[in-house]
Amino acid sequence: MEGPHYDFCTIACSVNPPEYVAVDIGSQVFSASPLRMGDEKKIDQVIDMKTYRGEVGIINKLVRAAGQIYALGNYRKIYRRIGVEQWVELGKKGKGVPVPRDVEAGKGYATNLGFVDMSAFSANDMYAVGGKGDVWRFDGTRWHDCSLPTNATLSTVCCAGDGLVYISELNGSVWAGRADQWKRIAEADIAWGHQPVDSVWFNQRLYLGAQEGLWTVDRNRKRLVPLSEVERDAPNATNGGRLDLSPDGKYLLTAGPHGACLNDGTGWKRLFNAFDFM
Numbered sequence: 001m002e003g004p005h006y007d008f009c010t011i012a013c014s015v016n017p018p019e020y021v022a023v024d025i026g027s028q029v030f031s032a033s034p035l036r037m038g039d040e041k042k043i044d045q046v047i048d049m050k051t052y053r054g055e056v057g058i059i060n061k062l063v064r065a066a067g068q069i070y071a072l073g074n075y076r077k078i079y080r081r082i083g084v085e086q087w088v089e090l091g092k093k094g095k096g097v098p099v100p101r102d103v104e105a106g107k108g109y110a111t112n113l114g115f116v117d118m119s120a121f122s123a124n125d126m127y128a129v130g131g132k133g134d135v136w137r138f139d140g141t142r143w144h145d146c147s148l149p150t151n152a153t154l155s156t157v158c159c160a161g162d163g164l165v166y167i168s169e170l171n172g173s174v175w176a177g178r179a180d181q182w183k184r185i186a187e188a189d190i191a192w193g194h195q196p197v198d199s200v201w202f203n204q205r206l207y208l209g210a211q212e213g214l215w216t217v218d219r220n221r222k223r224l225v226p227l228s229e230v231e232r233d234a235p236n237a238t239n240g241g242r243l244d245l246s247p248d249g250k251y252l253l254t255a256g257p258h259g260a261c262l263n264d265g266t267g268w269k270r271l272f273n274a275f276d277f278m
Contacts (some may be wrong), residue, residue: 074114
């Protein structure tokens with residue numbers, strides 16, 4: 001059997017119902033659960049995804065937040081999965097994240113306007129980031145502009161177990177805070193193309209996954225540092241980079257171009273490496 005071609009696909013798993021879902025930039029969907037597995041209708045075939053001048057939007061990333069799956073689109077669009085081939089826009093009916101007036105009037109085209117990551121303390125306390133310093137908080141009913149004091153391009157957000165929200169810039173610099181109170185806690189200068197793409201709070205530590213391995217914050221030096229500087233058994237760049245936390249929060253998984261590793265809270269264990277089979 002031959003299926004569709006997926007471009008720039010991301011994957012997330014939900015808690016209720018338990019399932020894995022993959023969505024690509026063109027909103028193509030594949031899902032797998034104990035009840036079914038296979039392709040679904042594209043998101044834009046089951047919900048209106050029109051954005052600037054009637055163009056169909058794209059999906060930047062699929063995430064799990066408060067146990068549910070959300071697809072993050074350009075022009076600040078967010079779609080929550082409610083079932084097989086069922087999606088709803090978060091904050092619809094005039095309560096979605098507003099776009100600048102010139103864009104809404106069709107007078108301005110903003111290619112970087114949109115969200116690339118989202119995290120949540122609960123369904124009534126969610127944060128979405130993207131664009132140049134664009135941070136918004138959802139209270140379950142409406143969105144609030146969080147006014148992060150930077151124009152830097154943002155890449156990840158994490159609602160952490162210590163009660164803070166951590167946001168990383170494209171170069172790896174990290175902000176911490178909540179609502180409209182923010183402080184830069186770590187400087188970094190990661191080259192473009194190697195920037196953080198995932199951030200996770202695990203075992204009382206912030207982990208950032210990048211194209212070239214794993215990073216964390218050194219609070220004394222106020223710098224983002226390679227994870228290997230604080231964890232001797234940290235995976236190298238061939239076995240680490242992308243991050244995902246198990247729904248129960250007990251396991252942290254990382255995968256790189258040639259392998260994957262798992263942390264159960266006591267240390268890292270290599271699951272496999274492609275070179276093991278050569």
